[in-house]
Amino acid sequence: MELKDALEKRRSIRFYKDQPVDKQTVLDIIATSQQAPSWKNSQTARYYVAFSDEARKKVMEGLPEGNQKKVENAPVFIVASFKKDRSGFTKEGVAENDAGNGWGYYDNGLAHMCLMLGAVEKGLNTLVMGIRDADILRTNFNIPEDELITSVIALGYQDIDPTMPKRKNVEDIVKIL
Numbered sequence: 001m002e003l004k005d006a007l008e009k010r011r012s013i014r015f016y017k018d019q020p021v022d023k024q025t026v027l028d029i030i031a032t033s034q035q036a037p038s039w040k041n042s043q044t045a046r047y048y049v050a051f052s053d054e055a056r057k058k059v060m061e062g063l064p065e066g067n068q069k070k071v072e073n074a075p076v077f078i079v080a081s082f083k084k085d086r087s088g089f090t091k092e093g094v095a096e097n098d099a100g101n102g103w104g105y106y107d108n109g110l111a112h113m114c115l116m117l118g119a120v121e122k123g124l125n126t127l128v129m130g131i132r133d134a135d136i137l138r139t140n141f142n143i144p145e146d147e148l149i150t151s152v153i154a155l156g157y158q159d160i161d162p163t164m165p166k167r168k169n170v171e172d173i174v175k176i177l
Contacts, residue, residue: 006120008164013125014070016156021075023051025122026155030078032118036110039087039103045111048079048141058140059152062133067152071127074154078115079137081147082108101148108150119155127154 030047038044050059059077060068071077085093088103099106116126134149143149 001121003117006117010116010120011125011158011162011164012127013154013156013158013160013162014127015158015160016071016074016125016154017159018073019075019157021124021156025124026051026076026078029115029118029122029124029155032121033111033115036107036114038107038110042083042087042107044083044087044104045108046081046083046143046147048081048137048143050077050079051075055141059137061140062136063129063152064131067129067131071129071154073159074127074156076155078153078155079141079143079149080108080112080151080153081143081149084146084148104148105150112151112153115153123157124155125158128152129154 026049030049033045033047034043036045050056056074056077059079060072062079063071082104084101084104086104087107088097088099088101089095112128116128119126129152130150132149132152137143137149137152138145
C-alpha cells in the first residue's frame with residue numbers, strides 16, 4: 001500500500017464490528033509504531049494492550065460514557081503512555097529546552113501515527129481517545145508513575161464508512177519566507 005493511499009484511507013472510526021483481531025497482527029502494528037523517530041532515539045512509547053473481556057472492561061472504566069458507546073464493540077484497546085523526563089532531557093534528567101515533556105508527547109504522537117498507518121495497512125482502523133481518566137487506567141493496568149498516559153486507542157474492523165473531512169488548503173497553512 002502506498003503511503004498516500006494509507007493516509008487517505010485512515011479515519012477515526014467510532015463504530016466497530018464485533019470481530020476479533022489476531023494478537024500477532026496487533027503486535028505487528030505496534031512494531032510498525034516503533035519505526036517512528038524520537039528525540040535522540042529515546043523510544044519512550046509504551047503500550048498496554050487489552051484483549052480479554054476483563055481487560056477491555058478495565059479500559060472502559062477509564063473512558064467517558066460517550067466514548068464507551070462509540071467503541072463498545074472494538075475488540076482491542078491500547079492504553080498508550082511514554083516514559084517521562086527522557087525525551088527532550090539529558091541523561092541527568094535536565095530539560096534540554098523549554099518544551100520539557102512536550103517532546104515526549106510529540107514523540108508519542110509520531111508513534112501513534114505510525115501505529116494508525118500500520119493498522120490501515122493490515123485492514124484495521126483506530127480511534128485515538130484523549131478524553132480518559134488516567135488515574136483509573138494507571139490503577140487498572142498498574143502503569144508506573146514514571147509514565148505519562150496519553151490516550152486510549154480503539155483498534156478493530158470498522159462498522160461505518162465515514163468520508164474524509166475537508167482539509168484546509170495548503171496556502172492557508174503555509175507561509176513561505
